[in-house]
Each structure stands twice: as structure tokens, then as C-alpha cells.
Amino acid sequence: GIQVEQSPPDLILQEGANSTLRCNFSDSVNNLQWFHQNPWGQLINLFYIPSGTKQNGRLSATTVATERYSLLYISSSQTTDSGVYFCAVSSNDYKLSFGAGTTVTVRA
């Protein structure tokens, strides 16, 4: 299956700081999604972004499919941004392969 590597594994931020999370994948994909798992375990879809750039409020994402990586940007971080961020990819739309995640802690 497709290998997914996320970096960094852990990130500690002061409230108001900006950060970049990276996702590298080992093969061509037609499906790439970013998820946030909050401290209560709920998984929320942030972006469906197999290519290009998208923005949603303080979050934005860029996928460079030809170079097999995606970046998630968090600007002006808030304590509610804490949790685990997962990148997941697929080459057949259905079988998502997840990375191990980046654990983000935002301190007030």
C-alpha cells in the first residue's frame, strides 16, 4: 500500500503562532484528505485536496501531487486547534491510508 509519513510527530505552539505540518506519500494519489482529531476523539474532515491549494479560515492546505507531498498551514493558532492532525491518501478513492499523525498542543 501507499506509505504516508507525517512530520513533525509533535508540535507545541504558543497561542497566536503559525505552523506548517507536512505529509509525504510514496505513490501517485487521486484522493488526499486532512483530518483533525480533537481531544475527545472526534475526527473532522478539514480538506479534500488531491492537488492544488485551499483555504478555510485560519487553515489552508497545499498539495503538490507531482512531488508527492502536502502541507497544512495553521495561522494564528488557538487552543481549540489542539489535537492530532492526520493526512490520508488513496490511489483508488476508497482505500485511504493514514499517516501516524502530528500531535499539536497550543498553549494559552
Next chain:
Amino acid sequence: NAGVTQTPKFQVLKTGQSMTLQCAQDMNHNSMYWYRQDPGMGLRLIYYSASEGTTDKGEVPNGYNVSRLNKREFSLRLESAAPSQTSVYFCASSEGTSGRARGTQYFGPGTRLTVL
């Protein structure tokens, strides 16, 4: 809309017992999925159903069976639970038709299962 719902939220089983995890979605999605999440890891796909009437194995299908009961419901059964199946189980759904929304997956709240 409730989105994706799962029952039960918590369950404790003894080794060898069986149980069924239930999942339902009210978004008229065609595709549904079962994942497990182990501590410190991402999710791993157990089974999926691309459309009503079809099911396929994912990455870790051994020890599980699934039933796509109708378009709304997709159940996961453990016939003889083992301690290695202690995990958090997530159900998800996606629209599953052509176009950009095809692959966007929406997740239920999860079932925390402990097998003693």
C-alpha cells in the same frame, strides 16, 4: 442531520465472545467504511462498501465480517473476540459518486472496545 452514528459507544467483551457494531448514516451516501485506531497510530481500514450490495476487504480484515444491510447501515461483526481486537472503531461514509465530493469521508464518534 445526525451525520454518522455508531452504537455502542463503549463495550467490554471477554475473549471468545461475539458482538456487532452498528453504524448508520443519514447523508444518502453510497460508500461506507470501518476503521480501527490503535494507540499512537493512524486509522487502518478494515472493510469498506463502495455501494449498496458490495463489500471489500481493507488493510486488516482478519477476524471481522461486515454486512451492508441497506444504503444507510453498515455493521461490523466480531465472531470470536481476541485481546488484539481491543481498539477504537470508527465508521465513515462518503458520497461515492463521480466528482470532487466522491472521496470526502465523514466519521462517526467511534466505539471504544476492550477485549479481556
